[in-house]
Amino acid sequence: MxxxxxxxxxxxxxxAVARNRGIDVICNEVSNRFTPTLVSFGPKQRYLGETAKTQEISNFKNTVSSLKRIVGRTFADKEVQEIEKQYLTVPLVDVNGQLAVKLNYKGEETTFTITQIFAMYLTKMKEIATHETNMPVSDCVIAIPAWFTDVQRRAVLDASEIAGLNVLRLMNDSTAVALGYGITKTDLPEDKPRNxxxxxxxxxxxxxxxxSFVKGQLTVKSRAFDRHFGGxxxxRMLVDHFAAQFKTKYGIxxxxxxxxxxxxxxxxxxxxKVLSANAEAPLNIESIMEDRDVSSMMKRAEFEELAQELISRVEAPLQKALEDAGLTVDExxxxxxxxxxxxxxxxxxxxxxxxxxxLSSxxxxxxxxxxxSALQCAILSPSFKVRDFSIQDITNYPIKMTWQPTPEEEETELVVFNKNNTIPSTKILTFYRSEPFDLEAQYAEPESIPAGINPWVGRFSIKKVEPINGEAACVKVKARINIHGVLTVESAYVVEEVVKEELVEEKEGATEDLDAPLTRKVKKLVKKGDLPVVSATSSLDRSLINELREKEMEMIASDKLVVDTEMAKNALEEYIYDTRSKVNGGIYKDYINPADKEKFINDLNDAENWLYDEGDEATKSVYAAKLAELQVVGGPVIQRYRESDARPTAARELREAINQLMSQATSSEEKYAHIPEAEKNSIVEKCSKAQTWIENKEERQSMMKKYEVPAITSAEIRKMRDDIVYFATPILNKPKPKPVVVEAPEQPATPEPKASPETKHDDSKDMDID
Ligand SMILES: Nc1ncnc2c1ncn2[C@@H]1O[C@H](COP(=O)(O)OP(=O)(O)OP(=O)(O)O)[C@@H](O)[C@H]1O
Ligand SMILES: [Mg+2]
Known part of the structure; x- marks a missing residue:
C-alpha cells in the first residue's frame, strides 16, 4: 500500500510518495510533476487533470477550475458570487443547499456538487499515484490551507471518501512545509528554538x-493570511490592463x-512568468476573437508600477504573524x-x-x-518507521459552544477552543442536567473566517439524560478538535458522586492512637455510563456518501470503457493498415495462400469502410469481434511469417546442443571417466535420433510452399532440444563416488545449542529522509 x-x-x-529511500514526487501520465487542478466533461467521458487542461479553452463551459476556492462553499456565499465567479467558466447553481455546477456531460445537462467534482479530481490523483507506484493507494495526507473552516474540511473529507481515499490527516499546508524543513535538518538546537x-x-x-524548531519538534507559533492574494x-491585473489597451488599439x-x-x-x-526572469516580455495571441491577432509587450518596470498596490499587500500578513508570535524581525x-x-x-x-x-530557499x-504531506503520511502509517518528530500545530479560529439556560445556570456559552489551540486537542465540559440537551458549536469570531461562510459548526444533542436521585445529573461532554482540524463531540457520559471508604496511611513518627479509624470516607466521581450523542454537522449523510461513491465508481467504469473502446478501435484500424500493406507486396506476401489473398484484401477494405461509416461509434466488443474475424485468416499468415524467422534459430540451437552433448558423452576426459559406458551411449543414441529427426523435418519443410502449414514449428524444435538436455544433464553431472572414509573414534556428544531468544522481526521499513 x-x-x-x-x-x-x-x-x-x-x-509525493514515501519510499524507503525517501520522498519522491510522482509524475503524471505526461511526465509532469504537477497536475492541473481541473475537471472537464465531454460528450462521452470526463477529462481529469492534464486532459482537462488541453481543452480548457475549447470546452470552457464544461470545465471546472478553482476547486480549492469553492469546495465547502454555498451558492449564496458572497465570496463565491463576488470573487470566485470571475475565475470560473461554468455556471454555478444550488443543489439542496450545496454549491454545484451545471454543465453538459454525455450530451445531457447535468449538475454535480463541488464535493463530487473534487472527488473526481481526487480519483485522478489516486490513479496517477497507483499507476506510478504499481500499488493500490488508499492512505493519504491531503494538504489544505490552514484557513479552511470546519465546513471546508468536512467537504474535503467527504470528497476523499467518495473517491475511496482514506485520509490519515488533513494537514495545514504551511505545517507540511515546516515538517519537511525540520525533519531533514540535523543541526536543530536542543534548547533555544530556531524561529x-x-x-x-x-x-x-x-x-x-x-x-519554532528544536531538536525533534516543531511548534507553530502563529499564522497569518491574505486569502485573496496570489498569482x-x-x-487579473494584467488582463484588465491589456483588455483596455486592446479596446483602443484593436476595437475589440x-x-x-x-x-x-x-x-x-x-x-x-x-x-x-517571462518578466520574472527578463526585463521585458511580449504578448502575442493569435485569433483572440473575431479572427483578430493581438500583440503587445511589457517592461518589468511597467509591471512593477502596475502591481505596486498588490505588492504592498504582502507586508500586512508578515506583520500580523510576527505580532501574534510575539517576535521581532530580529528574532x-x-x-x-x-x-x-x-x-x-x-x-x-x-x-x-x-x-x-x-531569503532562503x-x-x-x-x-x-x-x-x-507524504512525510506526515509515513509518520502516521504503520508501514514506515520515521525519525521521531513531534508536530505542534494550532487552530486558526476560536470555537464556542452555546446551550439553553437552566434555572440554576445563567451561563449559556463558552469558548471551548481558543485561537491557536493545539491540534488535536480534547476538552471536557461539565453540565448539570435533568433532561436531554443540545450544544450548538460555532466560530466565536465570525469576522475572522472567510466572509460568506456560515460560522455555524454543528449541533450535538446529548440524549437520554435523566435526573439521578431526583437531582440533575452531572454530565461530562468530550469535545475534540481532531487531527483534521475538525470539531467533533466524541462522547458524553454521566458521573456520579459516590462516597468510598479509603485506607488511611500511617504517618511516620505519629504517636500511636489505637482508637483512630484505619479508614476514612471520601467523595469520588465515578463514570456511570455513556450517553448517546447525535451530531448534526455539515458532513454529508453516510447514505448519501455511499450513493455518491457508487456514482463515482460508475463514472470511473464508464470512462474506462470509453478508453478501452478507443483502444479496441485503434487496434482494429492499425491491424487493417498494417496487415493490408504487408500482405499486398510486403513481408507477408509469400505467406498467404494466393487463393485466399484477394478475398482477404477485400475483407480488410470492407472493414476499413465500415470503420469510417457505421462502425465509427461501435462498442468495444464489436471492434474486438471484427478484429478476431480478420485474424482468422490473417493470424496464420503472420504466424507462418514469424515461424520462417524463428525456425532456423531454433534448429541452430538444437544442433549446437546435440554437438555439445555428443562431444561430452564421447569424451575421454577424466571428469567423465566414472560415468558408466551404457549411460554415455544412451546420450549418444538420443542425440543421433534428434539429429535424424531435425534433418528429416527440415527436408520436408524445404519442399513446402511458404503459405502451407509448416512441417515443423520452432516450438517443436525447442521442445526436442529441451528433451535431450534434460535427459543428458543429470547423467553428465553425476558426482564422482567419494573415497572410502576410515571411521573416527566416537566423540563425546556435544549438548544441543539452546534456542536463542526469539528475535523480533519488525516489518516496518526505516526511511531515509536526509
Ligand atoms: N516564474 C514565475 N514568475 C511569476 N509567477 C510564477 C512563476 N512561476 C509560477 N508562477 C505563478 O505561481 C502560481 C502557481 O503557484 P503554486 O503552484 O504555488 O500555486 P497553487 O499551489 O496551485 O495555488 P494555491 O497555493 O493558491 O492553492 C501561478 O499563479 C503562476 O502563474
Ligand atoms: Mg499552493
Whole structure:
C-alpha cells in the first residue's frame, strides 16, 4: 500500500510518495510533476487533470477550475458570487443547499456538487499515484490551507471518501512545509528554538507561518493570511490592463467573450512568468476573437508600477504573524519562501526588505507541501518507521459552544477552543442536567473566517439524560478538535458522586492512637455510563456518501470503457493498415495462400469502410469481434511469417546442443571417466535420433510452399532440444563416488545449542529522509 501526500493547489496539485529511500514526487501520465487542478466533461467521458487542461479553452463551459476556492462553499456565499465567479467558466447553481455546477456531460445537462467534482479530481490523483507506484493507494495526507473552516474540511473529507481515499490527516499546508524543513535538518538546537518564517504565495492565496524548531519538534507559533492574494491577482491585473489597451488599439472587447478572456488570461500568466526572469516580455495571441491577432509587450518596470498596490499587500500578513508570535524581525532566524508566485522579483524584494535579511530557499518551492504531506503520511502509517518528530500545530479560529439556560445556570456559552489551540486537542465540559440537551458549536469570531461562510459548526444533542436521585445529573461532554482540524463531540457520559471508604496511611513518627479509624470516607466521581450523542454537522449523510461513491465508481467504469473502446478501435484500424500493406507486396506476401489473398484484401477494405461509416461509434466488443474475424485468416499468415524467422534459430540451437552433448558423452576426459559406458551411449543414441529427426523435418519443410502449414514449428524444435538436455544433464553431472572414509573414534556428544531468544522481526521499513 502506497503512502502518499497530496498538495491540493488551486492551479495545480502535486503528489509525493514515501519510499524507503525517501520522498519522491510522482509524475503524471505526461511526465509532469504537477497536475492541473481541473475537471472537464465531454460528450462521452470526463477529462481529469492534464486532459482537462488541453481543452480548457475549447470546452470552457464544461470545465471546472478553482476547486480549492469553492469546495465547502454555498451558492449564496458572497465570496463565491463576488470573487470566485470571475475565475470560473461554468455556471454555478444550488443543489439542496450545496454549491454545484451545471454543465453538459454525455450530451445531457447535468449538475454535480463541488464535493463530487473534487472527488473526481481526487480519483485522478489516486490513479496517477497507483499507476506510478504499481500499488493500490488508499492512505493519504491531503494538504489544505490552514484557513479552511470546519465546513471546508468536512467537504474535503467527504470528497476523499467518495473517491475511496482514506485520509490519515488533513494537514495545514504551511505545517507540511515546516515538517519537511525540520525533519531533514540535523543541526536543530536542543534548547533555544530556531524561529523560521515560511512564506507561501501561490496562485490564489498567501500564507505566512512562524514556526519554532528544536531538536525533534516543531511548534507553530502563529499564522497569518491574505486569502485573496496570489498569482491570479497579478494575472487579473494584467488582463484588465491589456483588455483596455486592446479596446483602443484593436476595437475589440475581450471581456465580452468568454473564450477570449481565457486566452488573454493564459497569455498574461505567461508574460508575467517571462518578466520574472527578463526585463521585458511580449504578448502575442493569435485569433483572440473575431479572427483578430493581438500583440503587445511589457517592461518589468511597467509591471512593477502596475502591481505596486498588490505588492504592498504582502507586508500586512508578515506583520500580523510576527505580532501574534510575539517576535521581532530580529528574532526570526530564517525566512523560507515557497509557492510559484514568490518567483516575482518585486515580491521577493519586498519580503526581503521587510525582514532585512536574505531569503532562503532550501526547500523545493513547488514541491515542499507535497513532500511534507507524504512525510506526515509515513509518520502516521504503520508501514514506515520515521525519525521521531513531534508536530505542534494550532487552530486558526476560536470555537464556542452555546446551550439553553437552566434555572440554576445563567451561563449559556463558552469558548471551548481558543485561537491557536493545539491540534488535536480534547476538552471536557461539565453540565448539570435533568433532561436531554443540545450544544450548538460555532466560530466565536465570525469576522475572522472567510466572509460568506456560515460560522455555524454543528449541533450535538446529548440524549437520554435523566435526573439521578431526583437531582440533575452531572454530565461530562468530550469535545475534540481532531487531527483534521475538525470539531467533533466524541462522547458524553454521566458521573456520579459516590462516597468510598479509603485506607488511611500511617504517618511516620505519629504517636500511636489505637482508637483512630484505619479508614476514612471520601467523595469520588465515578463514570456511570455513556450517553448517546447525535451530531448534526455539515458532513454529508453516510447514505448519501455511499450513493455518491457508487456514482463515482460508475463514472470511473464508464470512462474506462470509453478508453478501452478507443483502444479496441485503434487496434482494429492499425491491424487493417498494417496487415493490408504487408500482405499486398510486403513481408507477408509469400505467406498467404494466393487463393485466399484477394478475398482477404477485400475483407480488410470492407472493414476499413465500415470503420469510417457505421462502425465509427461501435462498442468495444464489436471492434474486438471484427478484429478476431480478420485474424482468422490473417493470424496464420503472420504466424507462418514469424515461424520462417524463428525456425532456423531454433534448429541452430538444437544442433549446437546435440554437438555439445555428443562431444561430452564421447569424451575421454577424466571428469567423465566414472560415468558408466551404457549411460554415455544412451546420450549418444538420443542425440543421433534428434539429429535424424531435425534433418528429416527440415527436408520436408524445404519442399513446402511458404503459405502451407509448416512441417515443423520452432516450438517443436525447442521442445526436442529441451528433451535431450534434460535427459543428458543429470547423467553428465553425476558426482564422482567419494573415497572410502576410515571411521573416527566416537566423540563425546556435544549438548544441543539452546534456542536463542526469539528475535523480533519488525516489518516496518526505516526511511531515509536526509
Ligand atoms: N516564474 C514565475 N514568475 C511569476 N509567477 C510564477 C512563476 N512561476 C509560477 N508562477 C505563478 O505561481 C502560481 C502557481 O503557484 P503554486 O503552484 O504555488 O500555486 P497553487 O499551489 O496551485 O495555488 P494555491 O497555493 O493558491 O492553492 C501561478 O499563479 C503562476 O502563474
Ligand atoms: Mg499552493
Amino acid at each position: 502506497s503512502v502518499v501526500g497530496i498538495d491540493f493547489g488551486n492551479l495545480q496539485s502535486v503528489i 523560521v518564517c515560511f512564506v507561501d504565495v501561490g496562485h490564489s492565496s498567501y500564507t505566512v507561518s512562524i514556526v 491570479r491577482d497579478f494575472d 472587447d475581450v471581456k465580452s467573450n468568454g473564450k477570449a478572456m481565457i486566452r488573454l488570461m493564459a497569455g498574461c500568466e505567461k508574460l508575467k 526570526i532566524d530564517a525566512v523560507e519562501i515557497v509557492g510559484g508566485s514568490t518567483r516575482i522579483p518585486a515580491l521577493k524584494e519586498r519580503i526581503q526588505a521587510f525582514f532585512g535579511k536574505d 532550501t526547500l523545493n518551492q513547488d514541491e515542499a507541501i507535497a513532500r511534507g
